[in-house]
Amino acid sequence: xxxxxxxxxxxxxxxxxxxxxxxxxxxxxxxxxxxxxxxxxxxxxxxxxxxxxxxxxxxxxxxxxxxxxxxxxxxxxxxxxxxxxxxxxxxxxxxxxxxxxxxxxxxxxxxxxxxxxxxxxxxxxxxxxxxxxxxxxxxxxxxxxxxxxxxxxxxxxxxxxxxxxxxxxxxxxxxxxxxxxxxxxxxxxxxxxxxxxxxxxxxxxxxxxxxxxxxxxxxxxxxxxxxxxxxxxxxxxxxxxxxxxxxxxxxxxxxxxxxxxxxxxxxxxxxxxxxxxxxxxxxxxxxxxxxxxxxxxxxxxxxxxxx
Numbered sequence: 001x002x003x004x005x006x007x008x009x010x011x012x013x014x015x016x017x018x019x020x021x022x023x024x025x026x027x028x029x030x031x032x033x034x035x036x037x038x039x040x041x042x043x044x045x046x047x048x049x050x051x052x053x054x055x056x057x058x059x060x061x062x063x064x065x066x067x068x069x070x071x072x073x074x075x076x077x078x079x080x081x082x083x084x085x086x087x088x089x090x091x092x093x094x095x096x097x098x099x100x101x102x103x104x105x106x107x108x109x110x111x112x113x114x115x116x117x118x119x120x121x122x123x124x125x126x127x128x129x130x131x132x133x134x135x136x137x138x139x140x141x142x143x144x145x146x147x148x149x150x151x152x153x154x155x156x157x158x159x160x161x162x163x164x165x166x167x168x169x170x171x172x173x174x175x176x177x178x179x180x181x182x183x184x185x186x187x188x189x190x191x192x193x194x195x196x197x198x199x200x201x202x203x204x205x206x207x208x209x210x211x212x213x214x215x216x217x218x219x220x221x222x223x224x225x226x227x228x229x230x231x232x233x234x235x236x237x238x239x240x241x242x243x244x245x246x247x248x249x250x251x252x253x254x255x256x257x258x259x260x261x262x263x264x265x266x267x268x269x270x271x272x273x274x275x276x277x278x279x280x281x282x283x284x285x286x287x288x289x290x291x292x293x294x295x296x297x298x299x300x301x302x303x304x305x306x307x
């Protein structure tokens with residue numbers, strides 16, 4: 001079958017002597033000019049987040065069945081990629097490594113007579129911040145999809161009935177992240193009630209938010225940049241540089257502000273859209289309502305490809 005899902009493991013050398021691990025998901029026969037989505041996972045997750053093992057939960061399979069390729073990447077400092085010290089994996093370094101990996105993967109595809117059409121960055125949580133940085137500094141993509149990523153600030157909701165988190169006076173950067181992490185109900189924030197019980201249980205068993213056990217989708221490595229993303233306004237200079245189409249996606253329970261507030265940060269783009277999905281928590285691909293988000297992404301890909 002031409003739509004047969006093929007998984008091709010790749011390793012790309014980048015500056016500093018490091019390597020980036022990626023999986024290319026593609027049909028057996030790729031149509032000329034087929035879209036390519038670059039999947040960028042969040043902190044504590046690996047490229048397998050886009051290819052969860054339970055039937056019906058692989059976004060990669062969904063995309064491939066529609067003729068869209070997916071290049072799922074482990075960031076520098078995460079998954080099966082090189083794991084330098086935290087002070088090396090800044091936003092600048094991780095974005096640069098990601099851009100180099102994408103360009104080298106595209107060169108490999110063209111060498112195999114596969115020429116993608118539009119290339120769209122799709123980042124979830126921390127991956128959304130990295131997608132914005134890659135676009136702002138390197139113009140890596142023709143469009144970006146930002147999922148569960150607070151651009152103004154990381155807005156961690158409080159579980160009803162629990163006291164709000166306390167941030168020590170004068171805390172900044174990593175101190176804020178540590179204070180928040182110690183007080184957040186991570187299972188409630190990451191997973192909607194009753195969604196894929198076995199899959200969610202396996203995710204929680206890896207540890208949360210810092211993983212003590214890796215899996216096909218969970219990473220024990222977390223880039224150092226993840227501990228400095230909570231400072232309000234840190235990303236605004238970057239979102240203001242993004243002048244390609246942007247789709248913002250979020251769950252009903254997520255770490256973002258409202259769709260309107262998130263979209264308003266992309267002041268240079270003339271093509272902005274958003275979706276907020278009910279009964280979905282921060283880790284969107286585990287949710288029972290994930291297809292609503294995936295179909296909206298499908299429509300965005302078509303829009304960008306034929307604009």
